[in-house]
Amino acid sequence: MGAPNTIEDEALALLEQSAHLPDEQREQLFESFTAGSDAHAKALRSAQRYLCMLSQTDPRPFSKQEKRLIRRQVRIARMTEPRRWVPVAGILALLTAWLVTLNDQRVPSGAETVVAAPANPAVNYETGRYHREIKLSDGSTLWLDWHSQISVSMQEDKRRLTFHRGRAAFSVAPDTRRPFEVSAGGLTTRVTGTQFEVDLRRSERPAISVVEGSVEVSFESQTLALRARDYVVLQGRDLELSASTFRDELSGWRDGRLVLRDVSLSEAIATLQHYSRFTVDTSRLAHLPARVSGTYFVERVDDGLFGLFETHRLMVEQQGRTLVLRPPRLRPPGAL
Numbered sequence: 001m002g003a004p005n006t007i008e009d010e011a012l013a014l015l016e017q018s019a020h021l022p023d024e025q026r027e028q029l030f031e032s033f034t035a036g037s038d039a040h041a042k043a044l045r046s047a048q049r050y051l052c053m054l055s056q057t058d059p060r061p062f063s064k065q066e067k068r069l070i071r072r073q074v075r076i077a078r079m080t081e082p083r084r085w086v087p088v089a090g091i092l093a094l095l096t097a098w099l100v101t102l103n104d105q106r107v108p109s110g111a112e113t114v115v116a117a118p119a120n121p122a123v124n125y126e127t128g129r130y131h132r133e134i135k136l137s138d139g140s141t142l143w144l145d146w147h148s149q150i151s152v153s154m155q156e157d158k159r160r161l162t163f164h165r166g167r168a169a170f171s172v173a174p175d176t177r178r179p180f181e182v183s184a185g186g187l188t189t190r191v192t193g194t195q196f197e198v199d200l201r202r203s204e205r206p207a208i209s210v211v212e213g214s215v216e217v218s219f220e221s222q223t224l225a226l227r228a229r230d231y232v233v234l235q236g237r238d239l240e241l242s243a244s245t246f247r248d249e250l251s252g253w254r255d256g257r258l259v260l261r262d263v264s265l266s267e268a269i270a271t272l273q274h275y276s277r278f279t280v281d282t283s284r285l286a287h288l289p290a291r292v293s294g295t296y297f298v299e300r301v302d303d304g305l306f307g308l309f310e311t312h313r314l315m316v317e318q319q320g321r322t323l324v325l326r327p328p329r330l331r332p333p334g335a336l
Contacts, residue, residue: 007039011047026128122153127166129277131254131298139173140180143254146275146298169197169211169254184208187234191215196226201274207233258296258304265312268292269325272308275301281324288312 014033018026034041125134125142126149134142137154144150148166153159157177163184172180174193182189184198185206194213200206208217209231217224217232222239224232232241252259258275260268265288273280275298282288290312296304305323309316313328 007043008046011040011043014044015047122151122162124151125149129275131256133254136173138175138178141171143169145253163198163200165200165203167197167199167201167253169195171195172213185234186219187239188218189215190218202270205233205235207231252295253298256298258298258301260292260294260296262291262293264288265290265292265308268308269305272296272301272305276305277302277321278305278318279322280305281322284324284326285314286327 011033014029018029030044034044125132125144127144127146129146131146132144134144136142136152136159138159140159142150142152142161145167148168149164150168151162151164153161155178159175159178159180161180161182163182170180170182172191172193172195176192180191180193182198185200185203187198187206187208189196189198189208191213194215195211196213196215197209197211198206199209208215208226210226210228212228214225214227217226217239219234219239220237224239224241226232226241230241232239234240258271260271263271266282269280269282269288292308294304306316308314309323309325315326315328317324317326
């Protein structure tokens with residue numbers, strides 16, 4: 001029993017150490033680890049599930065001893081219910097609550113020095129190749145798209161979030177005493193209760209869209225009031241507001257659907273590439289004016305990309321994880 005436990009510990013340590021690495025470096029580490037044996041691959045999958053569950057129970061950091069205890073309980077639960085994961089989640093949630101209560105009730109000894117935690121420290125959330133739903137302490141809900149990062153700071157007079165990259169959606173719990181403020185790409189969005197989304201996938205064109213309610217968006221000396229179905233984009237140094245560009249895909253990504261409505265082929269490739277394991281090189285192509293509409297599923301986005309290439313007869317050369325696109329091969333006269 002000693003060897004499997006050691007491998008599980010190594011897998012957990014690998015995930016924790018690689019949390020802030022770029023996706024490509026992280027995947028290389030994972031591939032190197034799982035190449036060791038089937039036990040290594042199984043341990044890594046187990047550790048990934050464990051950390052995912054841990055992040056959904058309590059955001060605070062756990063000590064090594066607490067993590068070891070939780071990991072042991074999860075392992076025992078898997079042995080008793082190998083085909084059912086729901087009971088495991090219940091056990092983990094109960095155990096986490098017990099650990100929190102135990103820590104809160106523990107009285108420090110006279111020889112122990114207690115260091116006060118900083119008031120309202122910012123909590124950082126980040127995703128790789130997965131979505132994440134986060135319940136904030138004020139009752140608001142935050143959804144993070146793939147490859148996204150945000151910092152959250154709950155203060156007495158303000159709920160302040162700084163969005164660094166990717167795409168996020170917010171369902172804000174009403175609280176007139178504490179406005180909800182999101183800073184992203186130079187834009188500042190202020191609300192007291194509503195649903196809206198922030199898109200930083202194209203850093204030169206940050207965008208805000210309102211699903212319901214209203215928000216106030218500001219950039220430098222400009223301020224715009226947005227209502228439901230409004231969509232604003234920062235073009236250069238100007239805020240451009242439009243209600244007609246509100247699209248279905250603004251909310252579909254949260255459940256794994258990418259809905260494209262009459263977008264250019266270039267925009268379609270850029271959208272799908274965000275979820276692909278490949279990087280698409282379009283430098284050898286001129287602007288692609290063809291229009292694309294359709295619904296794509298995140299779990300099969302690579303199939304969607306190759307389907308677009310085939311439909312528009314683009315030549316594809318794969319170089320490792322890069323897909324180099326070239327103009328379509330011209331057909332001989334009279335060919336079907």
